[in-house]
Amino acid sequence: MLICTLIDVDIPRDMPPDERAALIEKEAAISKEMQEAGKLAHIWRVAGRWANVSVWNVKDNDDFHQTIGSFPMFSYLKVTVIPLSQHPNSIR
Amino acid sequence: MLICTLIDVDIPRDMPPDERAALIEKEAAISKEMQEAGKLAHIWRVAGRWANVSVWNVKDNDDFHQTIGSFPMFSYLKVTVIPLSQHPNSIR
Amino acid sequence: MLICTLIDVDIPRDMPPDERAALIEKEAAISKEMQEAGKLAHIWRVAGRWANVSVWNVKDNDDFHQTIGSFPMFSYLKVTVIPLSQHPNSIR
Amino acid sequence: MLICTLIDVDIPRDMPPDERAALIEKEAAISKEMQEAGKLAHIWRVAGRWANVSVWNVKDNDDFHQTIGSFPMFSYLKVTVIPLSQHPNSIR
Amino acid sequence: MLICTLIDVDIPRDMPPDERAALIEKEAAISKEMQEAGKLAHIWRVAGRWANVSVWNVKDNDDFHQTIGSFPMFSYLKVTVIPLSQHPNSIR
Amino acid sequence: MLICTLIDVDIPRDMPPDERAALIEKEAAISKEMQEAGKLAHIWRVAGRWANVSVWNVKDNDDFHQTIGSFPMFSYLKVTVIPLSQHPNSIR
Amino acid sequence: MLICTLIDVDIPRDMPPDERAALIEKEAAISKEMQEAGKLAHIWRVAGRWANVSVWNVKDNDDFHQTIGSFPMFSYLKVTVIPLSQHPNSIR
Amino acid sequence: MLICTLIDVDIPRDMPPDERAALIEKEAAISKEMQEAGKLAHIWRVAGRWANVSVWNVKDNDDFHQTIGSFPMFSYLKVTVIPLSQHPNSIR
Amino acid sequence: MLICTLIDVDIPRDMPPDERAALIEKEAAISKEMQEAGKLAHIWRVAGRWANVSVWNVKDNDDFHQTIGSFPMFSYLKVTVIPLSQHPNSIR
Amino acid sequence: MLICTLIDVDIPRDMPPDERAALIEKEAAISKEMQEAGKLAHIWRVAGRWANVSVWNVKDNDDFHQTIGSFPMFSYLKVTVIPLSQHPNSIR
Numbered sequence: 040m041l042i043c044t045l046i047d048v049d050i051p052r053d054m055p056p057d058e059r060a061a062l063i064e065k066e067a068a069i070s071k072e073m074q075e076a077g078k079l080a081h082i083w084r085v086a087g088r089w090a091n092v093s094v095w096n097v098k099d100n101d102d103f104h105q106t107i108g109s110f111p112m113f114s115y116l117k118v119t120v121i122p123l124s125q126h127p128n129s130i131r
Numbered sequence: 132m133l134i135c136t137l138i139d140v141d142i143p144r145d146m147p148p149d150e151r152a153a154l155i156e157k158e159a160a161i162s163k164e165m166q167e168a169g170k171l172a173h174i175w176r177v178a179g180r181w182a183n184v185s186v187w188n189v190k191d192n193d194d195f196h197q198t199i200g201s202f203p204m205f206s207y208l209k210v211t212v213i214p215l216s217q218h219p220n221s222i223r
Numbered sequence: 224m225l226i227c228t229l230i231d232v233d234i235p236r237d238m239p240p241d242e243r244a245a246l247i248e249k250e251a252a253i254s255k256e257m258q259e260a261g262k263l264a265h266i267w268r269v270a271g272r273w274a275n276v277s278v279w280n281v282k283d284n285d286d287f288h289q290t291i292g293s294f295p296m297f298s299y300l301k302v303t304v305i306p307l308s309q310h311p312n313s314i315r
Numbered sequence: 316m317l318i319c320t321l322i323d324v325d326i327p328r329d330m331p332p333d334e335r336a337a338l339i340e341k342e343a344a345i346s347k348e349m350q351e352a353g354k355l356a357h358i359w360r361v362a363g364r365w366a367n368v369s370v371w372n373v374k375d376n377d378d379f380h381q382t383i384g385s386f387p388m389f390s391y392l393k394v395t396v397i398p399l400s401q402h403p404n405s406i407r
Numbered sequence: 408m409l410i411c412t413l414i415d416v417d418i419p420r421d422m423p424p425d426e427r428a429a430l431i432e433k434e435a436a437i438s439k440e441m442q443e444a445g446k447l448a449h450i451w452r453v454a455g456r457w458a459n460v461s462v463w464n465v466k467d468n469d470d471f472h473q474t475i476g477s478f479p480m481f482s483y484l485k486v487t488v489i490p491l492s493q494h495p496n497s498i499r
Numbered sequence: 500m501l502i503c504t505l506i507d508v509d510i511p512r513d514m515p516p517d518e519r520a521a522l523i524e525k526e527a528a529i530s531k532e533m534q535e536a537g538k539l540a541h542i543w544r545v546a547g548r549w550a551n552v553s554v555w556n557v558k559d560n561d562d563f564h565q566t567i568g569s570f571p572m573f574s575y576l577k578v579t580v581i582p583l584s585q586h587p588n589s590i591r
Numbered sequence: 592m593l594i595c596t597l598i599d600v601d602i603p604r605d606m607p608p609d610e611r612a613a614l615i616e617k618e619a620a621i622s623k624e625m626q627e628a629g630k631l632a633h634i635w636r637v638a639g640r641w642a643n644v645s646v647w648n649v650k651d652n653d654d655f656h657q658t659i660g661s662f663p664m665f666s667y668l669k670v671t672v673i674p675l676s677q678h679p680n681s682i683r
Numbered sequence: 684m685l686i687c688t689l690i691d692v693d694i695p696r697d698m699p700p701d702e703r704a705a706l707i708e709k710e711a712a713i714s715k716e717m718q719e720a721g722k723l724a725h726i727w728r729v730a731g732r733w734a735n736v737s738v739w740n741v742k743d744n745d746d747f748h749q750t751i752g753s754f755p756m757f758s759y760l761k762v763t764v765i766p767l768s769q770h771p772n773s774i775r
Numbered sequence: 776m777l778i779c780t781l782i783d784v785d786i787p788r789d790m791p792p793d794e795r796a797a798l799i800e801k802e803a804a805i806s807k808e809m810q811e812a813g814k815l816a817h818i819w820r821v822a823g824r825w826a827n828v829s830v831w832n833v834k835d836n837d838d839f840h841q842t843i844g845s846f847p848m849f850s851y852l853k854v855t856v857i858p859l860s861q862h863p864n865s866i867r
Numbered sequence: 868m869l870i871c872t873l874i875d876v877d878i879p880r881d882m883p884p885d886e887r888a889a890l891i892e893k894e895a896a897i898s899k900e901m902q903e904a905g906k907l908a909h910i911w912r913v914a915g916r917w918a919n920v921s922v923w924n925v926k927d928n929d930d931f932h933q934t935i936g937s938f939p940m941f942s943y944l945k946v947t948v949i950p951l952s953q954h955p956n957s958i959r
Contacts, residue, residue: 494544
């Protein structure tokens with residue numbers, strides 16, 4: 040089942056640089072792991088903003104919530120969720 | 132270059148059924164043609180609404196405008212455009 | 224899997240009374256059928272408006288879209304979709 | 316009488332971890348107590364966000380305000396209130 | 408139990424003048440009846456707009472929905488509902 | 500002349516408890532005084548939020564601004580102002 | 592007492608040209624009359640839109656509502672009302 | 684050339700009282716000076732909020748930006764700008 | 776003096792094709808004339824929508840209003856106006 | 868390929884004056900460099916606000932994101948992105 044998210048990232052400005060760098064590194068690691076596991080099907084940068092459009096391939100809403108909730112940056116994200124279904128015109 | 136669109140479809144209620152059916156059929160034909168040509172990389176239905184999330188693979192903004200403008204339903208669409216770029220965490 | 228919807232109903236004012244009455248009757252029939260089948264877990268009227276809050280029990284987003292799309296009033300609904308998951312404090 | 320709430324939780328980032336853990340624990344305890352007492356009829360997590368959809372079974376608006384106001388996290392909640400009434404199509 | 412409503416009135420421009428005049432007259436009659444019965448505790452015109460702020464004294468949300476739904480103009484109203492409870496500083 | 504206000508209260512979280520308690524107490528005192536003087540005709544709690552709906556009975560807009568500006572919490576209030584006039588259907 | 596209004600004008604496109612011309616002419620006549628009577632203290636065109644910013648000099652909110660309600664275009668106006676009071680820095 | 688502004692003032696709560704008092708005093712001085720010079724044609728308090736509606740008489744947009752930018756409180760203002768032109772119904 | 780506009784075009788669907796084609800042709804003629812006269816400094820299509828971003832070079836707000844008001848499509852435009860001034864970092 | 872941005876600048880109030888002055892100076896340097904390189908085709912101040920309207924001349928969305936992301940103030944900007952394409956009426 041696919042879910043689209045539009046995510047704005049808002050890391051507090053006063054986070055110490057070390058903590059921040061570590062957070063970004065851990066986020067990248069989890070992100071890659073999730074992509075390799077097929078859970079995070081797509082992730083694109085929104086050009087001009089610290090934001091992304093992502094597509095998740097999950098079993099159900101619980102699976103989605105646990106998956107996105109396991110990202111280290113989760114508490115700094117503003118997430119808009121758009122549940123997706125098969126489009127009649129899609130050739131896939 | 133990728134562009135994401137969130138599109139709501141609003142075909143006027145008073146369109147004659149024949150015209151409407153023909154429009155939907157032509158839209159499906161163009162949509163499949165664009166997918167096969169690789170211009171329309173993804174199209175998903177937004178679950179619960181007559182809407183879609185699409186990802187376009189185009190040369191530039193002019194190419195995008197001409198591509199989406201060639202769809203028969205174009206004048207009935209409410210389109211939100213999100214330009215995409217490479218995400219640093221993407222494994223693609 | 225549960226999905227919450229907030230739905231505003233907007234039946235065109237110029238629909239002939241017969242057509243309108245038939246539509247409302249068919250909607251009620253489908254609604255009761257879906258409740259008995261367990262697909263529509265809850266439906267409440269929003270007090271003071273022609274609107275409802277509903278909770279759907281579906282297999283996935285495709286199932287949800289097909290279910291809500293089969294309601295006769297579907298094209299007259301303005302639907303906000305909120306995907307639900309298990310709450311850690313819930314005793315259910 | 317039923318009332319639906321859409322609640323976003325916003326605990327300040329600078330709350331000491333101990334205080335935060337204690338707050339979450341107390342919230343869970345009150346939440347379960349209210350569910351057992353039948354005041355909090357449903358509570359669901361909004362998938363992808365720290366938010367919930369809840370349905371309250373209260374005597375009247377005063378009862379509702381006192382009930383939700385007694386939750387330890389009340390001052391950190393952004394609450395949207397939707398009063399519910401019986402839906403004509405409901406089979407309950 | 409008190410409920411506040413902010414109501415904008417939007418009677419279709421193409422309603423025949425006779426029908427319109429009759430509607431306004433019936434609305435006034437029901438409004439006065441409801442005030443005399445104590446169900447409509449207050450009704451004020453929003454200065455500068457065809458709109459009103461009203462306060463309803465009802466048994467519960469079902470009573471409120473039936474009360475406001477019995478007004479002849481109900482289907483032409485855009486209603487915002489604000490449930491009220493006792494204010495700790497009120498001297499009433 | 501009547502004016503309706505919808506007021507959200509936002510006292511800073513880091514205000515010392517003593518200062519906060521004193522502020523709330525002074526606010527209550529002024530509020531009661533204004534009610535007894537007939538300037539604050541109604542004050543209701545918005546159920547589920549730290550907010551209120553109030554109705555002011557003032558000479559004119561200057562009188563209103565001076566009255567509401569004299570409340571100790573004024574600088575912490577987010578105020579929406581709705582000027583009221585006589586409703587043709589009101590029996591008062 | 593002063594009141595500021597931001598007014599967008601929306602005359603229906605299908606109004607017969609004669610009716611429309613007569614309406615605009617009557618509006619201009621009333622507008623000038625109100626300015627000469629001192630009730631309409633200022634009226635400016637919002638550059639680039641069919642809209643205006645106006646300042647009314649009225650006795651109270653009832654007077655304002657009756658004044659603006661007497662304009663022939665009143666039912667085609669979308670009005671935002673901003674009650675004004677004396678500014679401490681004003682030299683008037 | 685006239686420009687209307689709707690300005691909300693948001694002085695940080697943690698500004699030291701001395702600094703704050705000095706700022707308000709300087710603002711008043713500049714405001715009066717600008718009124719006397721005819722640049723600030725009108726300034727009114729928005730009743731019930733720390734906000735104002737102002738009308739500026741400037742040579743062009745550069746002159747307007749330099750004028751409003753010279754106010755000591757400029758960096759604490761949230762400014763909405765409405766360019767004004769001659770209204771055909773104005774008697775001025 | 777420069778003014779930026781963001782303009783959405785909304786030509787009624789029921790306009791006869793002849794009238795529509797003539798309108799579009801006249802609009803193009805005026806648009807080119809205004810560009811040649813230097814009044815319309817830039818006009819770009821918003822990719823994916825029937826909309827444009829334009830920059831106007833005008834004497835003042837009155838000139839701008841008369842200029843944009845002389846376009847044949849003016850009554851079908853939804854216009855957002857952003858007054859521009861010299862940017863300190865601009866090399867022009 | 869052209870992209871229009873509407874950018875609000877929000878430098879934190881508590882940034883030390885030295886750091887702030889250095890940031891503004893570096894921003895100006897990069898801005899001029901980008902203008903000279905032809906990447907930043909236009910930059911205008913929004914009159915009355917600390918904001919700008921800019922037009923970027925870039926190869927594609929990746930180029931745009933890298934370009935705007937290289938500005939020292941990038942993390943303090945709130946950016947709205949409007950992709951532009953050739954307008955049929957443009958004489959350029």
